[in-house]
Amino acid sequence: MHRRDFLSSAAGAALLLSSCKKQPASCESASPSAAVDQEQKADVTLRIAPVLVDIANDHTISTLGYNGQVPGPLIRLHEGVPAIVDIFNETDSPELVHWHGQIVPTDVDGALEEKSLVVPANGHLRYRLTPQPSGARFVHTHVMPGSDLSRGTYSGQFAFVYIEPRTNSGAYDQEIFLATHEWEPFFTTEEEEEEDEDSGAPKPPPKKDEKPNGWEIGYQRFTINGKTLGFGEPIRVKQGQRVLLRLLNASATENIQLALPGHRFQIVALDGNPVPRPQLVDVLELGTAERIDAIVEMNNPGVWILGTPKDDDRKNGMGIVVEYANKTVAARWIKPAKHAWDYTIFGDNRQVPNPDETIPLVFGKVNGGRGGFNRWTLNGKEFDLKYAPRVLQKGKRYRLLFDNQTDDAHPVHLHRNSFELTNVYGKPTSGVIKDVVLVKGFKKVEADVTPAMEGLTLFHCHQQLHMDFGFKLLFDVM
Numbered sequence: 001m002h003r004r005d006f007l008s009s010a011a012g013a014a015l016l017l018s019s020c021k022k023q024p025a026s027c028e029s030a031s032p033s034a035a036v037d038q039e040q041k042a043d044v045t046l047r048i049a050p051v052l053v054d055i056a057n058d059h060t061i062s063t064l065g066y067n068g069q070v071p072g073p074l075i076r077l078h079e080g081v082p083a084i085v086d087i088f089n090e091t092d093s094p095e096l097v098h099w100h101g102q103i104v105p106t107d108v109d110g111a112l113e114e115k116s117l118v119v120p121a122n123g124h125l126r127y128r129l130t131p132q133p134s135g136a137r138f139v140h141t142h143v144m145p146g147s148d149l150s151r152g153t154y155s156g157q158f159a160f161v162y163i164e165p166r167t168n169s170g171a172y173d174q175e176i177f178l179a180t181h182e183w184e185p186f187f188t189t190e191e192e193e194e195e196d197e198d199s200g201a202p203k204p205p206p207k208k209d210e211k212p213n214g215w216e217i218g219y220q221r222f223t224i225n226g227k228t229l230g231f232g233e234p235i236r237v238k239q240g241q242r243v244l245l246r247l248l249n250a251s252a253t254e255n256i257q258l259a260l261p262g263h264r265f266q267i268v269a270l271d272g273n274p275v276p277r278p279q280l281v282d283v284l285e286l287g288t289a290e291r292i293d294a295i296v297e298m299n300n301p302g303v304w305i306l307g308t309p310k311d312d313d314r315k316n317g318m319g320i321v322v323e324y325a326n327k328t329v330a331a332r333w334i335k336p337a338k339h340a341w342d343y344t345i346f347g348d349n350r351q352v353p354n355p356d357e358t359i360p361l362v363f364g365k366v367n368g369g370r371g372g373f374n375r376w377t378l379n380g381k382e383f384d385l386k387y388a389p390r391v392l393q394k395g396k397r398y399r400l401l402f403d404n405q406t407d408d409a410h411p412v413h414l415h416r417n418s419f420e421l422t423n424v425y426g427k428p429t430s431g432v433i434k435d436v437v438l439v440k441g442f443k444k445v446e447a448d449v450t451p452a453m454e455g456l457t458l459f460h461c462h463q464q465l466h467m468d469f470g471f472k473l474l475f476d477v478m
């Protein structure tokens with residue numbers, strides 16, 4: 001055993017021992033790393049290291065990734081079956097590996113604010129985690145890069161995690177994992193236009209003494225599974241097949257739409273959780289870190305582009321070719337009709353229980369001015385570790401009232417829990433279980449959460465620039 005192996009596992013054990021002393025009853029379920037045998041073979045091994053990604057014939061990206069590839073390897077785990085995880089950090093900076101969408105103890109969740117175990121620079125970390133719940137999850141770095149656009153979620157540190165359910169679900173002929181990501185980020189003062197302006201409430205007039213909007217992020221290259229449109233293998237299908245697409249928006253900052261001309265998507269799960277009412281849609285929308293499982297019936301032979309409706313972004317790579325057998329024509333794109341994504345069409349009309357408590361969360365923005373960073377506030381406050389966490393009681397039902405008083409869309413994420421959407425833009429709903437919800441400018445969403453596990457729980461906007469500059473809040477579940 002290397003000395004630093006010993007140090008990292010000793011640090012983990014110490015952390016767990018101290019939490020065990022306080023709460024002996026929860027010790028067993030919350031002790032993923034306490035008794036990990038260092039000799040046993042790991043179920044998952046991640047190596048964080050520099051990687052070169054050929055995203056086009058003539059274009060290579062230099063970034064950080066998992067196991068020398070972007071996306072990292074597909075990780076398949078079984079719900080409720082403990083897995084030993086080995087993480088090797090071959091970089092000179094400490095790293096955090098976050099298991100997004102899983103209900104796991106704080107020490108392995110991979111968030112600094114939750115005091116999770118850190119993967120030391122040029123070091124190693126080993127722990128055990130029990131995957132839950134089943135469905136499409138993912139793993140990504142949780143480092144806060146601030147103004148350094150080479151690190152955090154701007155890098156290639158992301159990989160699919162699929163947690164196999166205890167009972168199998170759904171019939172399909174092919175299962176395809178697709179992750180979107182953008183490259184070569186740069187600072188710009190141009191504001192991103194929203195695709196479906198019709199869903200936005202009228203903007204209040206700007207205040208007289210307000211500074212102009214601060215930095216936004218633009219990108220030069222766009223990829224699906226690390227390749228620009230037309231580079232790399234197409235998705236090969238046969239007429240009559242039912243193809244299950246498991247889509248992930250692995251962007252640092254972009255919310256995206258995707259369409260496949262001549263075909264419709266049957267949405268079967270959002271953020272890995274089956275929806276009460278699967279529905280057919282023409283255009284998918286994915287906020288940063290959102291996942292969609294969609295079945296496409298291949299009944300329109302030809303060669304098509306699955307891509308973003310934004311022409312510039314598609315020309316710069318955001319798409320992948322879908323090719324029917326024995327079809328060799330040029331890939332076709334047809335612009336889809338404008339489309340407003342509506343989470344509630346997948347929900348049902350069940351009366352949801354009244355919450356034990358409601359928690360208003362007002363999103364605010366302080367413009368940074370040209371050459372400055374906008375600051376983001378929750379209930380008027382920028383995140384600061386010095387504030388005491390907001391205490392929640394395990395097992396109680398809380399209603400989070402997201403009130404977006406900014407002109408930006410925010411894909412907000414709650415760690416170590418899933419929530420149930422109960423009201424979206426004024427429409428009541430139920431049964432849609434998610435861990436990220438995209439709250440558009442000047443809109444309101446309500447979501448209920450019943451915390452399942454004790455410990456610190458981070459809430460934040462998943463837009464990297466927003467979470468880096470204030471848009472975070474810490475809960476503590478007792």
Ligand SMILES: [Cu+2]
Binds near residue numbers: 471
């Ligand atoms: Cu945000």
